[in-house]
Amino acid sequence: MTTSAVILFPGLNRDRDMIAALTKISGKAPAVVWHTETALPEADLYVIPGGFSYGDYLRAGAIAARSPVMDALRGKAAAGSRILGVCNGFQILTEAGLLPGALMRNAGLNFVCREVLLEVVNAETMFTRGYAQGQILRCPVAHHDGNYFADAKTLAGIEDNGQVAFRYASGTNPNGSVNDIAGIVSQQGNVLGMMPHPENLIEPAHGGMDGRALFEAALERLEKNAA
């Protein structure tokens, strides 16, 4: 059975949805780790959910990224463990230097809460292998600071390395992200950060299941569920 762990910071608010998704898809409730911990339990997938850690004071994710637990997460990232950051989790991973670039205030200045379309740009990552290359997914977003930015050199690097996992498709870019980037993986491919919320489209009651294959891939449930 695959195991997962959710890291909690004060001010996150999407943790319950994430815990429900991980529990339903892996068959086992994730370990929940408070930000003051200095060690992480063994798990197949570590997740930082969305919300507004520390009220987004200073910059979205900035304070959380300097929490004690992040050194342990850095160790897990270096060792090749799978790490997923959604929304504020993505912001925290970029602030912590685990993913390149930064997430800035939405270009339209408004908080956006709506459904967007995502193109699977790289279907060969350990998170996206349950999708087809170029597949278009529905996915909700809800954020104020999702405007992905990286300097030209960094951007060229992540594009050339296949690190762009998801792009906003069909003109649905809600925040001005450069190159319509919605989600990226680390150079080694074991860390994924994305602004949209796949945990909110995993069962029929959600009105769609487009997010489910991401968790099935990350939790190594693809084959089992297909069988």
Next chain:
Amino acid sequence: MIKARVTVTLKNGVLDPQGKAIEKSLGALGFGGVGSVRQGKVFDVELDTKDRKKAEADLSAMCEKLLANTVIEDYHVDIL
């Protein structure tokens, strides 16, 4: 005690939609000739030291580690 002011601004070339909105609002208030507005943050920091060099080094380290995100922001330290 040393008092310092740290100014953090977006790097040149980084889009600043908040600055743009402020710029437009100034125009709407009748302030003509505002070429551009870039907004940023100011931190007033008090340090328990008399050592100016140490204060400068500490403040730079604070900027690199927390006060600025050097992917998108520049910082400037003034000892007051």
